Amino acid sequence: MSPEIIHENTLYAEPIAHVGSFPITNAMLNSWLVLVIVIILAVALRRSLKKVPKGLQNGMEMIVEMFLDLFDSVTGSRKKSLEFAPFALAFFFFILLNNWSGIVPGVGSIGQIVSRDGARYFIPYFRGGTADLNTTLALATIGVVVSHIVGVIAVGWWNYLNKFINIKALLEIPKKVLKDPTILIVNPIKIFVGFIEIISELAKVASLSFRLFGNVFAGEVLLASMSAILAFGLPLPFLFLEILVGLIQALIFTMLTLTYLTINTTQEEH
Amino acid sequence: MDTVMLAKALAIGIGAIGPGIGIGLIGAKAMEAIGRNPEATGKILVPMLLIAAFAEAIAIYALVIAFSIK
Numbered sequence: 001m002s003p004e005i006i007h008e009n010t011l012y013a014e015p016i017a018h019v020g021s022f023p024i025t026n027a028m029l030n031s032w033l034v035l036v037i038v039i040i041l042a043v044a045l046r047r048s049l050k051k052v053p054k055g056l057q058n059g060m061e062m063i064v065e066m067f068l069d070l071f072d073s074v075t076g077s078r079k080k081s082l083e084f085a086p087f088a089l090a091f092f093f094f095i096l097l098n099n100w101s102g103i104v105p106g107v108g109s110i111g112q113i114v115s116r117d118g119a120r121y122f123i124p125y126f127r128g129g130t131a132d133l134n135t136t137l138a139l140a141t142i143g144v145v146v147s148h149i150v151g152v153i154a155v156g157w158w159n160y161l162n163k164f165i166n167i168k169a170l171l172e173i174p175k176k177v178l179k180d181p182t183i184l185i186v187n188p189i190k191i192f193v194g195f196i197e198i199i200s201e202l203a204k205v206a207s208l209s210f211r212l213f214g215n216v217f218a219g220e221v222l223l224a225s226m227s228a229i230l231a232f233g234l235p236l237p238f239l240f241l242e243i244l245v246g247l248i249q250a251l252i253f254t255m256l257t258l259t260y261l262t263i264n265t266t267q268e269e270h
Numbered sequence: 271m272d273t274v275m276l277a278k279a280l281a282i283g284i285g286a287i288g289p290g291i292g293i294g295l296i297g298a299k300a301m302e303a304i305g306r307n308p309e310a311t312g313k314i315l316v317p318m319l320l321i322a323a324f325a326e327a328i329a330i331y332a333l334v335i336a337f338s339i340k
Contacts, residue, residue, distance in 0.1 A: 009337075011334075011337060011338055207327075210327075210330075210331060210334065211327040211330065213334070214327065214330035214331060214333065214334045215323075215326075215327065215330050217334065217337075218330050218333050218334070221337070245323075248319055248320070248323050249323065251320070252320060252323055252324070255320070
């Protein structure tokens with residue numbers, strides 16, 4: 001066994017414990033912790049709600065107000081913004097705290113040493129939750145699936161199905177072909193566009209999850225390599241950059257999810 | 271081992287060209303817009319940052335690929 005301990009930034013989160021055959025990874029532990037913090041914050045705020053806000057409630061009200069204004073520019077109406085705000089803001093706070101948790105001292109630097117294949121590896125107890133593709137993939141899937149459910153509720157399942165598998169356009173051909181022969185060319189194109197829509201739904205999940213994962217993971221690697229060059233002072237500007245990137249990525253994820261929700265609930269006009 | 275390092279370097283090197291040009295264009299147009307209408311700075315800044323992050327994400331894809339080449 002070599003005496004040297006190997007530190008490396010792996011692409012995947014590493015298991016730190018097992019419950020039966022179910023591995024508990026460090027990213028998972030971190031996201032549970034963030035979840036607990038978010039829940040405690042929410043419950044504490046809910047308990048002490050007052051007509052005249054003070055302290056924490058004041059700050060949160062300001063943030064929510066700012067977000068509602070931002071959401072209005074996407075959804076187009078305050079009613080819709082209020083409908084989607086709980087869902088979108090839950091995403092925002094969870095992702096934001098997860099992104100920032102990667103910068104907290106101790107995350108990624110406190111851990112255990114594990115012997116594997118004749119070498120000793122350092123495995124941290126915590127790892128930024130969104131620095132694991134599983135977390136971001138789950139978040140993106142939830143976002144896109146909910147946008148479909150909301151779409152079906154708003155538009156009706158028959159209209160919604162025709163967005164992807166365009167049976168309506170197919171049935172239209174024999175009805176209108178005598179009046180308007182161009183329909184023979186237009187409607188098959190519409191049907192084909194429907195199939196492209198299906199692929200674009202998969203692309204949505206892929207791009208959402210990879211964007212968030214890539215940014216956060218690359219940030220962690222950047223910080224690690226900067227600290228390796230010179231541990232004093234040099235990582236500071238990059239830490240600031242990471243705070244900014246964490247905020248912007250959380251915002252982008254939220255806004256994109258909101259855009260999908262809005263697009264799917266809007267009736268297609270003819 | 272040599273080709274692996276070369277592959278990593280090429281993946282991020284070539285992958286960064288497009289987003290670099292993209293972010294440059296976004297910044298240039300935003301500056302132009304601010305120059306034309308300085309009062310709109312606040313309105314321009316947030317969409318600019320968002321779109322810059324979109325462009326940056328493409329470079330990040332390349333970076334992830336570069337990391338995953340073994």
